[in-house]
Structure formats: C-alpha cells, structure tokens
Amino acid sequence: MNPIVSKQWLLARQYEPDLVIVDCRFELGRPEAGSTAYDAAHIPGAVYLDLEQDLSAPVTEHGGRHPLPAPDVLAARFARAGIGNATRVVAYDDQGGMYASRLWWLLRWLGHDDVYVMEEGFAAWQAGGYPVTAERRTVVPAAFTPSLRPQLLAGVEDVRRALGDPGVLLVDSRAADRYAGLQEPLDIKAGHIPGAINRFWKQVQGDNGSWKSEGELHEQLAPVITALDEGREAIVYCGSGVSACPNVLALHRLGYTQVKLYAGSWSDWISYPENPIETGGE
Template sequence: MNHIDPVVSPKWLLARMYEPDLVIVDCRFALGSPEEGKHSYLASHIPGAVFLDVEQDLSAPVGPHGGRHPLPDPQELAARLGRTGIGHDTRVVAYDDQGGLYAARLWWMLRWLGHDQAYVMDGGFAAWQAGGFPVTDAQRTLVPAAFVPNVRSGMLADVNEVRRTLGDPGVLLVDSRDASRYAGEQEPIDAKAGHIPGAVNRFWKGVLDDQGAWLAEPALRERLAPVIRALDDGREAIVYCGSGVSACPNVLALHRLGYPQAKLYAGSWSDWISYSENPIATGEE
C-alpha cells in the first residue's frame, strides 16, 4: 500500500498522541445499547480523545426515508466537528471497539466533507490496551476550530442512483452484511429481509483477521477480488449494508488498495426497504 495508508497502528498513535494538530476520536458504540459507548469512554479512553456518538453526533434524526443512520447535513456535521477541535489542518485518528466499524464511518464522513487527513487505528481500543499503552478518564478541554466543508458528492450514492443501476452491467452493488442477512434467511434489525437485486455479498468483517486487525494487502485483495475486478474493468462499485455504517470498512479497504472511487449508499438496506416499490432479492446471486 504505497500511498498514505489510512489505517495506523497503536504504536504510530502513541508516538504522536500529544502533537497539537492531532485529534483522537473515540467512536465506541453498541447497537441496541445507545449509552454504552459514552459510558465506556467516560470510564477509560486514550488520553486526549474526544467522544463522538454514532447516532447523536454522526447521524441525522431518523425519518421515513434515509435509513437507520441518515447522513447529517454537511454544514451541521462540520460545525459539530469544529466544536470538538477538528479543523482544516487537523489530523484525525478514530478508534472503536468493533474492529473499526464505527471509526471507519467517521473516516468516510471526514473524506466526504473534503478532509483527507483522517485515519483509523488498527485493532481499536483492545489493541491499545493490549499494548500496555496509557488510558485515562480525564476529559480533554475542547478548543473549537473552523471547519468549512468541501463536500465530495461523488462519494455518495442515493436511492435513485441505486435504482438506475439495477440490471446495469457497468455497476456492481456490494452488500456488506453477513451472509444470512444478505440471503434473507434472517433479519434481526430491519423490517424486510433480503438484498438489493444483483448485489454480491462481502461481509465487512472479512477485511479483518481473527484478532480483529486489518488484513495485509494480499489477503485484502483476495477477499475483495470480485469488486477489484469490476473496478479494474472500469465498472462502478456501490457499497451498502444495513444503515450505511458497516459498509464503511469495505470502502476503507478498497481505498487502502488504491480504489478510492467506490461509492457508499449511505441509506443502505434500511433506506431501500422504506420504498415499497423497490424490488427485493433473496438467496445467492
């Protein structure tokens, strides 16, 4: 991975954690237990880290459409990030305790707003603790910064664009949920089971090894081979999941491999099924 790798090691962060242009963001979150991430942060976190909640800070309120974690208004998101000390020249390192699931969402959102100096810490808080690195319960004093968004609309796909891709051989849809949800065998969260017709399945956890660390490049290429082939052939790739969060590790993995053009369908499955006319597929493709 010869370009700047957006995934950094705990040791990399340890060496830079007190540099003034760095903001560390704790993104811990537990689906179904919305207070747990904040409680974990208040109990113990990387020194200097600020906390951003996936639902309260990094999503808009849920409406009839837009999915379970709708993207916030770019200006509102930029203002919120600015209040936590993230400005144009800030390097941001995000971590969580879910293999980078929520940290990758923040990485994607920063890039969507035009901010490239965004990173995800490999292995999350568990790897930091396993390294014997310092933790604290002290709160960082927030010094607001100016963050003016420069939105990259091309990173995003909406429901209309996804509808237009159905049956289009020039576009590959990538479903990032686990195989049983993709196949429609079970659906523990959303109102309808199945997947968007034509999508291939690449469960997001496949970009990690058994210890929860990011795969090295050869294994990552093998894991995402169908998507890479499509992109190498000049096709588009649109990645989705349940609510636009767990698709982000797949988007990040493709970015690491030199394919930053993969788009995120931010509303994802929970948005797709909010339109009764949208078709649903089950089983394997």
C-alpha cells in the same frame, strides 16, 4: 499514506498539537454504552463522537436507520470537537473499526483526507498496557469549512438506476445470512438489493482484529476490484451505511478512492415499498 495506523504509531504522536483522537465506540441496541465506556476510560486526549447523536441525522421515513447529517451540520460538529481543515484525525472504536470507519468516510465526504483508523481498537490498546484515562480534554473549537465530494455518495435513485446496469456493481457488506434473507435482526424486511454481491465487512480483518494485508484484501475483494479495473462503478451498502465503511476503506487502501457508499443502505431501500427485494445466495 495507509489509512490504517497501529497503536504504536498513535502512541508516538498522541500529544502532537495538530492531532485529534476520536473515540467512536458504540453498541447497537445500547446507545449509551459507548459514552459510558468513554467516561470510564479512553485514550488520553481523545474526544467522543456518538454514532447516533453526532454522526447521524434524526431518523425519518426515509434515509435509513442512521441518516447522513447535512454537511454544514456535520462540519459544525467536527469544528466543536476541535477538528479543523488542517487537523490530523485518528479514530478508534471497539467494534472492529466499523464506527471509526464511518467517521473516516464522513470526513472524506466533507473533503478532509488527513484521517485514519487505529486498528484493533481500544481493548487491544488497553490490554497492551498503553495509557488510558477518564479525564476529558479541554476542547478548543476549530474552523472547519467542508468541500463536499458528492461523487462518494449514492442515493436511492442511483441504486435504482444501477439495477440491471452491467456498468455498476452493488456490494452488500452484511453477514451472509442477512444477505440471503435467512434472518434479519434489525430491519423489517429481509433479503438484499437485486444483483448485489456479498462481501461481509468483517472479512477485511484477520482473527486478531488486525486488518488484512493488501494481498489478502485483493483476494477478499477480487470481484469488486475486477469491476473497478474494467471501468465499472461500485456502490457499497450494508444495513444503515455504517458497516459498509470498512469495505470502502479497504478499497481506498488498495488505491480505489472513488467507490460510492449508499449511505441509507438496506434500511433506506426497504422504506420504499416499490423497491424490489431478492433473497438467496449469490
């Protein structure tokens, strides 16, 4: 099934007992904004999972700005949110699906496939007259046993080995000016990993926030698809392993399910002073 679902699809199913809706709203630089927005209004029945408190481990010297939690810690957090192995999950945010896609990827990494992202986000849901509430649901904890998929994850050593390897394509998901090193608002060094191509994550969506058609995604991600069709490996990264996830999701939608995420991404790469940096366009 398409990992992107519509507001209408969710409205028709929102009270089904095996479905958990997850509000993933978050704002970089304002870490309390997402939970505050959730407290004010959210989709009825939704639980809230915070990028930094729930979907990331504490920041250390390496691992990037949003390190991956240990699988057992993450599985326990999902279980407390009512997500079990047989649960269907729909995630949403208000930031173009970036944070909802992070949840989608994390669940797939733990072996859970029945997870979807609602397109357009909460503002569109509310503007469309769909129901909202400030009431929190009573969550019944579930049993979640992870079945880890290490093949979906790339670490810094994998990326180092990829440098100069024609069998691996690195894909930078950040905006073009950050890729080129013209500006860097979040990290201490600017530029990109040598040899990476640039495919800005927001370009998988149209101007109205809806995800592009499969044909448009094929065009947007053509170099990546060509590489995968040739049997090459693709490793996708961004600043901290969050905004790369929509590109990974888009490729998954097109049938390319084994794309790797460099979870630490640029903020992890530059934490090693010996790692090379490249600037300029492709």
